[in-house]
Amino acid sequence: MISPLVRKLARERGLDLRQLRGSGPDGLILRVDVERASTAPAPSPELTHTASGVTVSGHTAPTHTAPASGQGAEERVPLRGVRGAVAEKLSRSRREIPDATCWVDADATELMAARAAMNAAGGPKISLLALLARICTAALARYPELNSRVDQEAREIVRLPAVHLGFAAQTERGLVVPVVRDAHGRSAESLTAEFARLTEAARTGSLSPAQLTGGTFTLNNYGVFGVDGSTPIINHPEAAMLGVGRIVPKPWVHQGELAVRQVVQLSLTFDHRVCDGGTAGGFLRYVADCVEHPAVLLRTL
Structure with a gap:
């Protein structure tokens, strides 16, 4: 079951939902999955591999190792900006308000x-x-x-x-x-x-x-x-x-x-x-x- 909002967003961005791997429960495709797929950058030929990660324009970023299950690497999304502010406010609400x-x-x-x-x-x-x-x-x-x-x-x-x-x-x-x-x-x-x-x-x-x-x-x-x-x-x-x-x-x-x-x-x-x-x-x-x-x-x- 995929929400109408996610289907509409996928159609607008020309994505085939059958080609996406969902991050929700039991592989459910969420809005964030569609947004990631439509904004994912193409691999850059300027990347060079090092022993500790990947160097991009002189900066070294850590690589992620795919789990043995073969389901791809985990992704870490920083809680900053609007998302971070929302997270803090909702967490405070849960802590303080019965x-x-x-x-x-x-x-x-x-x-x-x-x-x-x-x-x-x-x-x-x-x-x-x-x-x-x-x-x-x-x-x-x-x-x-x-x-x-x-x-x-x-x-x-x-x-x-x-x-x-x-x-x-x-x-x-x-x-x-x-x-x-x-x-x-x-x-x-x-x-x-x-x-x-x-x-x-x-x-x-x-x-x-x-x-x-x-x-x-x-x-x-x-x-x-x-x-x-x-x-x-x-x-x-x-x-x-x-x-x-x-x-x-x-x-x-x-x-x-x-x-x-x-x-x-x-x-x-x-x-x-x-x-x-x-x-x-x-x-x-x-x-x-x-x-x-x-x-x-x-x-x-």
């Missing part, structure tokens, strides 16, 4: 219909991510415990007055989390424009440090990768992250009858120090209710 995850399936049919109606009315198009962000900010207004951080030295929970909403963006250089400032005060149209601006900056590598820090809550739309669910790691020092899976047609009991509806899995990973399961469950249930019945949002607008 997290828990709850999830629920929701019928997103009415939300998708509402978005289609908005976009059919003219004006700038509204993104699905913007609608989900608007739902998040409304939910955080009801459950402010989740828009907080823990000051470990003072042994205090710091509840934050503004929602600076981070969102996960995958780039060629790795995963980054741009931050939409004061998301709680923005309309769906404003959120759509800001998501687009920051996503483009992420792709071009022009995000400033200020645009990547200071988040208070993160929205992670991993459905774009074609998966239904996930248990994400909290973006330290935040207290929670909402995950959104792909929206797909599924059998669903609607108004007492079996029907095909657009269903999405929502998951909330939260810092158990800032709240208990009742608060986390209430937040997630409110988000699901807004997804299923967008009119619920009208009470907070």
